[in-house]
Amino acid sequence: MLKRAKTWGPGVLLLAPTIILVGVFVYWLIIENFRVSLTNQHTARPSNKYVGFENYSNLLADPNFQHSLWNLLILTIVFLGGTLLFGFLWAWLLEQPSKGEGFFRSVYLFPMSVSFIASGVVWRWLLSSLQTSQPGGERTTGLNRLLDSVGLGFMQNDWWSNPTWGIAAIAVPAIWQLSGYVMALFLAGFRGIPDELREAARIDGCTEWKLYRHVIFPQLSPVMLSAIIIIGHMSLKLFDLIRAIVPDANTYDVQVPATMMWVKYIGSDYADAAAIGMILLVLVAVVVIPYLMYTSRAEKR
C-alpha cells in the first residue's frame, strides 16, 4: 500500500493546485450559487432568508423568462442547423486535395479568430431593419439593401426586431463565425477515413450515395457528435454577440437566459440571477455529462 502510494503520490501532489482551484472555482461555487438561488437576495442589501424553490417557480411562471427559453431553443436549432450544414458542405467540397484548398479553408475559418464584440459591430449594422428617409423616398439599410439590389428583395425582413423569430437573426452572425470550426472538425473526420475503406466499397459496386450512407456517414458520426456538443453548449451560453448587436440590455425580442441573468445582476437581483445560472447549468449538464461519460468510456475500450 505504502509502496503504491509512493508511485502515485507525487502525481497527485503535482495535480493538487489544479484540483483545488477547479474544486473551489467550479464545484464549490456551483454549490454556493445554488444556495444563493434559494434565498430572497433580491436587492443589493444582504438578505439570506431561505425561500426554497420559490425563485425557480416564479421565474418559470414569468412570461419574460418563458420567452427567453423559447428564444434559446430557436437560437440553438438555427445555430446548430446552420453550422452543421455549411460546415459539412465546405468540408465535403474541400475533402479531396485540390487547388487553392488551403486558401478556402483559411477564409472559412478566419471569422473564428475574431471576437463576437468586434464582429457584432458590423453585424449590428448589417442586420439593421431601419428605413432611412432620403430624397426620393424610403431607403432600406444593411443586408436588406443588399438583398434588394441583387434582386432578392423578397428576402428582406426586420431581422432581430421581431418578438417570435427575431432571435433567428442573431444566429446568422453566429453561423458566419463558427461554420468554419465545424468544417475543420468534419475535415479531420474525413481525413480519418482510410482510403482502403472507400476503395473496398467502390469495388463492391457501391454507388456514391450508398458509399456515403453506409461508409462515410457512420465514420463521421463521432465528429458530428462533438460538433453538436461544442456548438450546442456555445449557443446555450451565447451572451456577447447579443449584447453587441442589440445594445438595449432589457430588450424582450432577443432575450435569452444568459442576457436576462445579466439584467438581473445589474439590477442587484442576485437570487434570480443565480437561479437563472442554475437553470442554464442544468441545460448544459443534460447534454454534456452523458457526452463526457461516453468519451471516457470509449477511451477505455
Add this chain to the structure above:
Amino acid sequence: MSTATVNNKKRLRSAQDMKSDSKRTTKRRINRTLKYAVLIFFVIIILLPAYVLFITSFKGTADADPSRAWLLPQVWETGGWSKAWATLAPSLGRTVVLVVPSALVSAFLGSINGYVLSKWRFPGANIVFTLILFGMFIPYQAVMIPLTQLVSNLGIPQGIPSLMLLHIVYGLPICTLIFRNYYASVPDELIEAARMDGAGILRTYGSVIFPVSAPGFVVVLIWQFTSAWNDYLFAAFFSSGRNGPVTIALSFLAGGQLTDYAASMAGALIASVPTLIVYILLGKYFVGGLMSGSVKG
C-alpha cells in the same frame, strides 16, 4: 450484388469506355467548375462583413450611414481610425498585460496536469480528469454571482488582476485536455527508461517531457491567447471602461444610440488585429487547437 457480376458488367462495359471517356472528363470538368463556383460564392459571403467593416472605417460622418453600407467611401478619411485608436490604446496595453501572463501560466499548469494524467496515472485519474474537464463546459453564469463575491473577499482588485486569475483558472481544463491528448503520443518507454534511471516525477518531466512539448505549447498558447483576448463575459462582470480590456472599451465605443460608425468599425478592426495576426502566422496550429477542443482530439 456480388463482386463477380459487377466485374462482368465492368468488362462488358469496357468496350464502350473509350467513347464515354471523353464524356466523363466533360462531366468531371463541369463538376469541378461547379465546385469552385460554390466555394468562391461562400468566400464572397464570408468576406462581405469584413468588406463593410473596412470601407466604413474610412468614411466621414455623413458618409457612414447604414443605407450606404455597401458603397465605397466618397472621400477616404482616417478620422475614424485616429478616434478609435485614441479611445482603445490604453485598453490595448492592459489587454496585453492581461493575456500574455495568464496564457503562459495556464499553459504551464496544463502541461504538468496533462503529463500526470497521461503518464503518471493514479487510481481514479480518469474520474479526476473528467471532473476537471466539466469545468470547460459549465456556463459561467452558473458561478458568476458567488464568484464576484469570492474575488472581492480575496481582496483582488477589479480589472486586470482579477481577470488574470479567472482566465488562468477557467483555462486550466482545456489546457489540461490538450496536453493530455498531446502527451498520449509520447511513447511510454521513454518515461519507463527515465524511471529506471531513478529519475523522479519532476526530473522525468524536465528531461523527457518538457523538451518535446513545444508543439503542444504552441497550440495551447494560441488557444488561450485568442480566447482571453476575445473574452467579454468575465470582462463585463469584473471590469469597467476605466480598467477593462479592449472588448469592454470597444463595446463602449460601439454601443449606445449616437454611434460614430466609422470609429467603431475602425475600433473593431484594431481590436481584432492581434488575433488575426496570430491566426495568419500560426493558423495551422490554430486548427490543431480547435481539434483538441473536441475532447477526443
